[in-house]
Amino acid sequence: MQSDREPTAFERQVYAATSQIPKGRVSTYAWIGRAIGCGSARAIGQALRRNPYAPTVPCHRVIRSDGTLGGFNGQTEGEELERKVRLLTEEGVRLVAGRLADPQQRWPLASDA
DNA sequence: ACCGAGGTATCGG
């Protein structure tokens, strides 16, 4: 890997927010982005992709705002994605055709806003 | 300067 240094403050925020996602619940890149004060979901994905805390940070609980899974382990498709679907399904997340079945499964971090 | 695991908008069926 090209990055063996410590995570930046931004990555820390992303990992923290992602790690706060309860089981059976999912969050979105944009959601976390606004939670840490970011306006770009791509930046979140980048941080998650680097994710040095793979098992610590449930990046598989982070999906797109469309309800799509987005990507996993740097892959937007493939067996890695299949693994993500499997994990979410076993955690209690209703997925249909590899996508979020119920929008209520999203983590209501800011259900008010 | 370049890359990225998204988002939004538009067009077609």
Place this chain on the structure above:
DNA sequence: CCGATACCTCGGT
């Protein structure tokens, strides 16, 4: 009305 495709913008490295 729903689905698929294309383009854009923001942020980080």
